Amino acid sequence: MIMVSCVRTLIAGALLFLTAIAGPAMAQEVQLRGLGRFDGWRENALIGYGLVTGLAGSGDTRRNAVTRQALRNVLSRLGTTVTEDQISSRNVAVVMVIATLPASANVGDRIDATVSSIGDARSLAGGTLLMTPMLGPDQRPYALAQGALVAGGYSFESELNQQQRNYPTTALLQSGATVESAVDAQILKNGELSFLLSDPSFGTAQRIAEIINSRFGFGTASAKSADQVKVRFAGDPSTLTAFLAQIETLSVRPESHPRVVVNERTGTIVAGGDVQISSVAISQGDIKITIKAENYASQPGFIAGFANDVRSLVVTNTKLDVDDTVGDTVVRFPNTTVGDLVQGLSRSRVSTRRMISILQAIKTAGALHADIIVQ
Template sequence: MRALIGFALLSFSLAVPAAGQDVSLRGLGRFDGWRENALIGYGLVTGLAGSGDTRRSAVTRQALRNVLSRLGTTVSDDQISSRNVAVVMVIATLPASANVGDRIDATISSIGDARSLAGGTLLMTPMLGPDQRPYALAQGALVAGGYSFESELNQQQRNYPTTALLQGGATVETAVDAHILKPDGQLSFLLSDPGFETAQRIADAINNRFGIGSATAKSADEVKVRYAGDPAQLTTFLAQIEAISVRPDSAPRVVVNERTGTIVAGGDVQISSVAISQGDIKITIKAENIASQPGYFSGFASDVRSLVVTNTKLDVEEGVGDTVVRFPNTTVADLVQGLSRAHVNTRRMISILQAIKTAGALHADIIVQ
């Protein structure tokens, strides 16, 4: 049986890892200045069927009074007792380039003691940027991904009904545009996965396309690009750069998730010659309590009690499916396939990979999630 396993492992160790592929620059990074912007707002949700904030929420009563006063209605604090209103926070993401009238999604979450936002409607809420300027207005009916019902101490809840989505319910009121071209006439291309070799390959590819001196690899995560053309043709120039394809240098990494038993590794992650011994030792401890009853005594004696005796039995059982295998210089992909043929489960594979890394035979970083 072990001979068959060794033959299977040897056959898998002869596998050839797949070669890297060229990737366009739009998939490797972004230009400095091209980024999304966070928006936040504070508003009210109405139309809730008794699942809104209670009277204990003074913030809700104050916000409702402010809204009614702007609409020409004056009410006192004692006159507000409805549970159909909830105070919420509204967040959204403004694209790097947006025009007036564009619609974006917004997420609404309760900050009071409301039980559910299902069926509610968000009143007009200004969406502010980091500079405290309003960039969008959010308003409309909410879509909650859950529900919560309660009656006579019985409650049924699904997901989180205190968070809802306002799809396309925020309208952009201030146009924004990314500023990519620096005053000195240079662009900065930022790599998503920094690497010196990848940055140099990007610079070489741009120089081959637009001429020597057009690009310089400044660091592992930034490539400087010089642009001396017409600013009106900048969009065309950027599109041509994003269409350039290079072969990125993949960092040797092994990502493991112990909770789900998942292993993800590049096909070319190398492992030096190593021997693996995988076996089980099963230890079982059994405790048995026995009560020793005293014999019969005539009359009653307060100092006579039962005696409880505990007997402990320890069993040690060695696994019958122990496996000892040897791997020549190979890759993580071949190792995992070989261990699968040896019926080693995923969680044990993770322990084996960590032990190989500790032994210095795994030439990659192990990232545990």
């Protein structure tokens, strides 16, 4: 009895803890570095076109004319002239190479690159990427990629038997691209900085401007829109880095947007504990229809041998049952939150997928004061 009493006490304590954490959540202060970025501080996409060699017969076939032409071009630059008829190896594959150039990079920095086949190669495992220029949107080369590839899978085939794991036609070139042209983000324009919010909000933008003004003086910052705060900088350019570091460490309390995120595939509901619902009555009822069909065969055995055109008779008996009392639920809620609503529906044994339908219906009725995001 003592053991049972202890277990019940622990369960009650756990339920009380879960109920407590499901209550309204207060927004906490967040540093500005977690709320947005400065205009001009962005990464840049790079792309290149090259060849992968050293494949063990898993490269492009002779049907891929682009591979043969690319290989001829590479060999001609190295002083070797060959014809298309002399190229019959399947150890080469034509690929696209992509990488991301940081907002600030120096010559000689190493970055990662992703290599993917654009031909009919079966696998890039064990291959080596030849020197490939990486071009930016302005068609200028910013990096050179070359090196051994690391594929996250494999594909082997022999006499119509095939074993494959993951996608071996895509591989990673770890630190295999070298930056050849330095880049530096220009975030100071005409003595002003622009801080861009990731989640636009007029209230959050105004709070950011106020906290900057309280730190650096009135008139330093002003909220231009819901997603942009202008910051003036009139100091020595050599102190710009220290100025930005101080701004990024400032903390403000962002406004929370009431949202309810539902995932119909997994039956998941995520909502803030303070999302409000007006007074509403919910009636959830089911009509369960069950149809059972039984087939019987009537075999005319007593006339077998006397008539050849007599066949068996199949008789189908159908039984229809209608049950409209299973799962009927009527719940009334005063002004409450989504957390209380979900908890009450759970006690009424309403499934998660039905809860999603109920939340969508409450939103349509105008009683749910939040945006519903369906994934």
